[in-house]
Amino acid sequence: MSILGWTTFWVIATFSLYIGIAIWSRVTSTKGFYVAGQGVPTVANGMAVGADWMSAASFISMAGLVSFMGFDGSVYLMGWTGGYVLLAILLAPFLRKFGEYTVPDFVGKRYYSNYARVIAAIAAIFVSFTYVAGQMRGVGVVFSRFLGELVEPLAAGLGVEVITIGVVIGMAIVATYAVLGGMKGITYTQVAQYCVLIVAYTIPAVAIGYSMTGSPIPQVAIGEVLPALDGLQQELGLDMYSGPFANLSMLNVFAITFVLMVGTAGLPHVIVRFYTVKTVKSARWSALWAIVFIAILYTVAPAVAMFSRYEILQSFSDLGAMGMLESPRTSWVQTWAATGLIETGQWSEGMSANALLSTIDRDIIVLATPEIANLAPWVVGLVAAGGLAAALSTASGLMLVISSSLAHDVYGEIINPEASEQKRLKVGRGIIFVAIIGAGLLGIYPLGFVAEVVAFAFGLAAASFFPVLVLGIFWKRCNKEGAIAGIVTGLSFTFVMIILMRAHVALAEFGITEPVFDSFLGINAQGIGLIGMILNFIVTYIVTMSTPPPPQKVQDLVEQIRYPRTLTKDELSEAASS
Amino acid sequence: MADSTPEIDRETYWRTLMQRTLILLVVWFITGFVLSIFLAETLNAINFGGIPFGFWMAQQGSIFVFVSLVLIYAIATGQLDKQAGVEEDGDATSAPGAAH
16 A cells, blocks of 8 residues: 555544544533543543643654754753653642642632633633644644645645645544543543554654664664764764754753743643542652653654654765655655655755755654655554644643633633533533634644744743742742732733744745844743743742732632642641641 | 541641652752753763763653652652651542632
């Protein structure tokens, strides 16, 4: 079977599985819809967190960025794993003890204010929306390469690009199972999606590592590949692959890594996962399983990055750019050039390795790696299915956050508190549809590479949620005035900065080609959330200290969430008096 | 749980938990930022199984350390819960909303 045949097979097979699971686990109650009735086993929850977490950014985009950035790509590898340490020890167990449906629920109760709750809901929508836009773009990339031939006539008929059709198909699928299954459906679908995506990710890495070095473990194989790659880089007049700070300054590497870590701990769709387990103890263990399952992919990613770069540079060194265009050994160049994601039009005899690399879209590396290494068509198709699994599992989790923020926190608590469960579910499902259309538009008009767009979402999460959640648990004195001022400052600062630095990417068609400024204090758009977060902490502290402390009831609540079992009234009053 | 006297009181529980959390955060910072970023260039001079050590820390080693930190926290805090008598009763924990 051809690559197209295998891709179609894998996509249909895996999608039938997901939709089957979604139907099997249909739910009708609000609790089932938003937190899966709190009956999800620890390991399954860990896998679901893994799939929810590992999006198109991790699967499709990350290894490609690492491949092009070398050492500096570590910002993504460390940033998206190290955050789990913060999540596991600072937030997850305590938020589980608090035990509500959503992050705005916590903010609203802890800061005894519906304003705080609405602001948190708005922040959750901002963060999730930015994140989901990245996923839709990822789905579009997969479709345009692998199923492009199928939808090409349709795209031509409608006068749109192939990637647009891909994004629309992705929207339809996410809508189907997010609306059908709610959290329970999504959780079990995500368990299946984790299995698909991790198998799809590791098979090519194991095969390539084995054929290059004889070791089937990619994490070991890099010990041989890296020296060879560094040698090849030098031969071609490039910087050492393993040398730090060639693409980003040390300050930016630090800022971006930090923001991605802190943002991880502030992402509403990840935090809500820890509400779906039974106990505080299982929240801690869920966090462990999640980081274990994530680490499997994240320690393989650097290997994929090195293997593909080595193969590309080796072909370039052997064949030259013009040779790569024609040689059967590099047939991937022709197939990807057809999608417009490699600009072979700019290739010329005697061009430098750097110039050649700059014509290749980073988002294609993972998907192209099996072809670059000439693996069997079924592997190529499986990787495409894995990429879709990663993008869709994350998108559906995000959709749930957007819908719960609006239907549960804004509509159910504030606009129409009298609404019945059925009515709220209906509103929630309606909102998912609207959110998907909005996200799809951002997928068609992207603000950058998938992983970059996603990094903006982390900046927003780091600058808005992380400080008020941590202070809410560890600082009893923190009050609503402080928290509201903090969220508003952090979120608006970061949002405005990202727009000023990046809007030109999306608005290029309208003649805006230059950013208002490139960086702030030397920190670029991906790392700017660090400043937003620091501002949030400072503002929250100053405003809190100049306004009255929170009521005793709230201080008791904070005391309560610090211990796994429920404290008695006596114990609480004892704690209050000491 | 109230029938056996806990080894430590809740105040000690919380103080101990905070001290341990702080230690874990310090290790997290040293691993992720000091070794993998600030000192990466220097540590790259050390050859670690064919790979410069700073680079290995940034792309592999740090991730292994992060996993270990979460594991240590889950085990150690579970034990601390028992010592202070604040662990949950079997499978039944507080229902949503029970905390307030």
